[in-house]
Amino acid sequence: MENFTPISALIGGVLIGASAALFLVLNGRVAGISGILGGLFHPARSEIGWRLAFLAGLFVAPLVYTTFGGVLPPVELDASVPLLIVAGLIVGFGTRLGAGCTSGHGVCGIGRGSPRSLVATGIFMATAIATLFITRHLIGM
Amino acid sequence: MLLILSAFAAGLLFGLGLIVSQMVNPAKVLGFLDIFGAWDPSLALVMGGAVVVSALGYLVAKRRGVPVLAPRLEIPTRRDLDPRLIGGAALFGIGWGLVGLCPGPALVGLTFGPWPVFAFVAAMIVGMAVFRLVPADWPQVTFRREAPRMDG
Numbered sequence: 001m002e003n004f005t006p007i008s009a010l011i012g013g014v015l016i017g018a019s020a021a022l023f024l025v026l027n028g029r030v031a032g033i034s035g036i037l038g039g040l041f042h043p044a045r046s047e048i049g050w051r052l053a054f055l056a057g058l059f060v061a062p063l064v065y066t067t068f069g070g071v072l073p074p075v076e077l078d079a080s081v082p083l084l085i086v087a088g089l090i091v092g093f094g095t096r097l098g099a100g101c102t103s104g105h106g107v108c109g110i111g112r113g114s115p116r117s118l119v120a121t122g123i124f125m126a127t128a129i130a131t132l133f134i135t136r137h138l139i140g141m
Numbered sequence: 142m143l144l145i146l147s148a149f150a151a152g153l154l155f156g157l158g159l160i161v162s163q164m165v166n167p168a169k170v171l172g173f174l175d176i177f178g179a180w181d182p183s184l185a186l187v188m189g190g191a192v193v194v195s196a197l198g199y200l201v202a203k204r205r206g207v208p209v210l211a212p213r214l215e216i217p218t219r220r221d222l223d224p225r226l227i228g229g230a231a232l233f234g235i236g237w238g239l240v241g242l243c244p245g246p247a248l249v250g251l252t253f254g255p256w257p258v259f260a261f262v263a264a265m266i267v268g269m270a271v272f273r274l275v276p277a278d279w280p281q282v283t284f285r286r287e288a289p290r291m292d293g
Contacts, residue, residue, distance in 0.1 A: 002179070003172050005163060009183040012162020013190025019154035020191065021198020026147040028208030029215050031155060031195075033245040038269045050148035055248065057152020062253045064153060065160050072160060075254030076168035079240040088247075088261040090236030092268020095244060097275070098229020099217075102243045103155070105230070106188055111195030115220055123227060124234030125174075131238030132174040 020108050023054075032104020033058075034095035098124070144210045156249045162187040165250045167241030174238055224280045 020031040027050065036054050039047060062072055079087065095101040098120055100109060105124070109117020135141040163169045164187055172181030208214055237243050242250070242261050250258045 003169070003181040003183070005181075005183050006186055009162050009186035010190045012158045012160070012164065013187040014194050015154055015158030015161060016187065017158075017191035017194025017198070019151045019158060020195035021201070022147065022154065023151040024195075024198045024202045024208070024214070024216075025205065026209045026211075027144060027151070028202070028211040028213060030217065031151055033155075033243075033248065034269075037244060037248070037266070038272070041270060041273055049145045053145040053148040054152035054155075057149040057154070058156040058245070058248045059252050061153050061156025061160060061249055065157055070160070072253055073163040073166050073169075075250045075258065076166055077240070077242075077255055077257055078168065079257075081257050081260050084240055084242075084257050084261040085264040087236040087239040087242065088264025089268040089271070090232050090239070091243065091247075091261075092265035092270075093272050094229045094232030094234075094236060094268075096229070096269050096272035097225050098231075098233055099226060100230075101233060101245070102188075102237075103245050107191040107195050109217075111192045112199045112216065113196075114217065116217070116222060116226055119222055120226055120230035123230040124237060127231045127234030128174050128238035129176055129234075131235045132171060133177055135239065136171075136175060137177060 016103070016107060017111070020103070020111065024108070030104055030108045032100050032108055034092075034101040035099070035104050038092075038096045147210060155245065158187075158191070159246050159249050165246045165254070167246070167250075169241075170237075170243075170246070171241040174241070228280070 023029055023031040036051050040051050043051060066072060077084070098105075100117065100120060105117040105120040110121060159165050162183070164184065169181065170184060172179065173184035202208065202214060240261065242258070244265065247258060247262050247265065251262055
């Protein structure tokens with residue numbers, strides 16, 4: 001547990017939760033990243049603006065963070081590019097089929113007490129843990 | 142216009158949360174998923190903190206009944222479990238466990254991470270586009286028309 005960072009994890013979590021709360025109370029929408037991005041493929045005209053605005057907020061967050069003196073964490077990516085492409089395809093397709101990802105199901109859905117989101121979160125956690133166990137400890141990728 | 146500004150603010154806040162919590166770092170996420178190795182429980186606290194605050198937001202939104210800036214709440218109402226939900230979640234977990242990236246951190250990491258993040262995001266968008274080709278009744282599910290399909 002030498003990498004455990006409880007304080008920054010909690011602060012970051014509260015910020016993410018605040019984003020979801022704000023978005024629901026003001027815009028009446030679920031702050032689910034895969035849904036906001038994926039919805040751009042079949043948007044109602046009135047939805048394009050806020051979807052792009054939310055994504056723009058995500059994109060400028062690192063700049064805002066460093067502007068106020070923050071030091072960005074590393075993005076340590078060990079996976080090869082072909083594996084990243086395979087994983088990206090699966091994540092893109094899977095999050096749309098399952099109607100949500102870590103944010104939509106994990107944060108917003110569980111926050112609402114949605115049984116679908118609870119089940120989805122349990123399942124993607126389980127398959128992610130199993131996948132990592134197989135690749136890291138059995139195959140040694 | 143306000144609706145767009147608040148969406149931008151929410152996205153910004155979300156991104157800052159992912160940065161502060163270091164969830165933009167795939168190695169950190171994989172450290173959480175590696176419960177049989179050098180386990181790093183940080184992600185559980187990120188999620189726990191986020192769920193509590195988002196639950197408070199839900200209570201406020203429900204009590205108000207109507208959002209501040211929009212005509213109505215667009216909240217998923219389905220409560221049934223179906224093969225799409227289960228299969229989709231299972232697939233997503235496999236992709237997530239392979240590399241440690243999920244959609245939010247991938248998008249934030251796009252701006253300052255190493256270039257291969259791009260490959261992941263591009264493939265993810267292709268995956269989302271491919272989903273558009275899937276017939277709405279595959280695999281055999283009955284869709285409730287009255288329930289708006291809202292995604293997270």
